[in-house]
Each structure stands twice: as C-alpha cells, then as structure tokens.
Amino acid sequence: MIESFVFHFGEMGSRWGFNRTVGQMFALMVLTDEPLSANDISEALGISRGNVSMGLKELSSWQLVQTIHKQGDRKDYYTNRGSLWDMANKVFEERRKRELDPTLSLLRDILLDKPANKDEEYAQEQIREIHDLLENLFEWTQSLQTLSPQKLNTLMKLGSGVGKVLDIKDKITKKAE
C-alpha cells in the first residue's frame, strides 16, 4: 500500500517539477509519522546515500522538509513541513516562480521590440495575447493564494455556480451606480 503510493508519486513527481526519487522521498515522509534519518530513506527506497542527500537539498529548496535534531543523537532526521495545504501551496508557488515568471519577463522583452515587417507584426500580436492571458492567470493565482483555506474551499465547492454569484455581484454593483 505505502509502496504503491510512493512508487506512483515518484512517477507523478516528475510532472510536478522534481525527479522520481525526490518524489518518492517526499511521499515517504508524508506517509510516515516519525521523522526519518537519511539512512532510513536510503534503505526504504533502495537508493544511494548520496542521492538522498541531493534529494533532501532539492526538497529544502522547495521548503517542503524540516530537519529535526534528537538530543544525544548525531544523526539528522527529516520530515515534511507544514500541513498538506501548505505543501500544495508551496509546490504551486514554486512552480509559478520557475515557469511563469521567466516566460512573462521574456514576453515583455519581446513586446518592447518594434516589429520589422508584416510577419513580425502578426507574431507580436500573438505574443501580446499570450502575455495578457498569462499575466491575468499569474495575478489571479497569486491572489487566490492570499485567500484563507476556508474561503478557497467555499469557492471550490461553489464550482461553476460561481457564475451565478458573479451575476448577483453585477446587479449589486449596477444598483450602487
């Protein structure tokens, strides 16, 4: 049971921005109550000690793990940091930083150039559209992250019903004019 989960999240992990073993390491920590030593992880997953060290470094850069020191024990112990919600947030944010940020900044640069001919003009139009779409998306996801988990949950539960709520809001705003 734990195995199949850990294995699967290794595969999935690669889609979420880190590689197989890093994904497995993280999954293992999430499913294990007790903090684990680097050796525990190495043995549980059958990977080298060095690989574990690199994986922990990677997960730290995502701020997904915390180190625990037991007194009278030289070893470091590791466990996942924060609630599941926090972790999901972290991954989300980190990916936005790594994927959306550089793209947006490149697009802005390109849009500063003057198109040299018809073709470039068309290309730039397209790029502007992409830029605007991504920027909207960027700002939106950013603002969603400032919402409390409860509010976000309400919003998610609302589903497409959010359409109706928007209509109501429209009416109210119009009345106020």
Add this chain to the structure above:
Amino acid sequence: MIESFVFHFGEMGSRWGFNRTVGQMFALMVLTDEPLSANDISEALGISRGNVSMGLKELSSWQLVQTIHKQGDRKDYYTNRGSLWDMANKVFEERRKRELDPTLSLLRDILLDKPANKDEEYAQEQIREIHDLLENLFEWTQSLQTLSPQKLNTLMKLGSGVGKVLDIKDKITKKAE
C-alpha cells in the same frame, strides 16, 4: 524575436507535458499566420523530417493542430487549431487527464484497503486528505472550464476580491433561509 520566443517555448514546453522540439513546433505555428508544411517546420527549426512527423502526431493527440490541404498541392500544411483561449484550455484539460486522473484512481484503490497496523492507519489518513484535496481541485477546475471565457475573465479580474463577493453571497443565502 520569433527565434527567442520559439526557443524559450521549447524549454517551457517540457514543463507543459511535451518535449523541446514539440514545444518549438507549436510556438512556430502560433507565431506564423500561414499554415506550414512539414518541410517548412523541419527547416525552420533545424530538425529532421521524421522528428517533425512525430511532433505533429503528438500535437494532434492534444488536438492542438489542424491539417490544411491546398488543392493541386500534394503537401499537407499545418497550423494551430482554435483561439489562444481554446488552446490553453486544451492543454489544461489534457494535463488534468494525464496527471490527475490516474493519481485519483490509485488513491481510491488504496483507500479501499483495510490498514494492517498503526503505521498504515496513519498513512491512509494522509492519503485520504490528499485524495480529498485533489478531488476538490479536480472538480473545481472542471467546472471552471464550463464557464464562458467572459465569466472566467471577470472572475480572474476580481482577484482576491472574490472573498468579498463570497461574503455577500453568504448574507443573501442566510436571508433566504
């Protein structure tokens, strides 16, 4: 200009689920008004003819390209399919299918098992939390896709202001009780 965009989207493409050359091919088609022949693409990107063929196949499976036949010309021509919005939607949906679906179904399977001991009990609790979170996310993104582009745009523009709108909705619902 076009080059830097195409190049960059090649790199980014890998994050969006397809590889470098497929990303570049798609970027090229988006920035080019005229439909392109497979040879055009091969030359423009400096990649082999066979690779183009495989890339087009991949992009078709994402329903991102359409084939155009010019009469009196044997060659096939290709261009991106649908508006930018449609394309973004397609990528989004396809990724949900490929990433979220299999994970959810694995999690459901695991949750059917009876935990054999304390450790597995803890693990299963964690898995249940993850399952619930992902399922909510899944349903939410699905319902967002049924919203009209305009409504979605309003929602995005609203940003964190959506919190206030939810409060208003709360009041109204309570009054109605």
Add this chain to the structure above:
DNA sequence: CTGTATTTTCAGTAATTATTGAAACTTCAG
C-alpha cells in the same frame, strides 16, 4: 493504374538527466 512526391515508422545513435560511491568535508562527544 503508375510513378513519384510526401508522410510515417522505427532501429540505431546521440543527448540529456539521474544515480552511485568514494573522497572530502563537517560536526560534535569525549
């Protein structure tokens, strides 16, 4: 139909990315 232009396939190879393991480094109990 036929012959040729075009596309697709896929075995072989190249490029990239992940992993190991031994050496260097760090830490801290005694």
Add this chain to the structure above:
DNA sequence: CTGAAGTTTCAATAATTACTGAAAATACAG
C-alpha cells in the same frame, strides 16, 4: 583537540529520453 559518525560533493557511469535518417507505407496528379 581528536577521531569516529555523519553529511555533502562530484566525477564516473547508468538509465532514460529525444532525434536522425533510411526504408516502408501512403496518397494522389496525370
């Protein structure tokens, strides 16, 4: 301090993934 226990680094290598190009398949103008 010292040295053993522990961690990190990184060059070498393994595993994976992407790409090429030639051969097979397909499509279609004449």
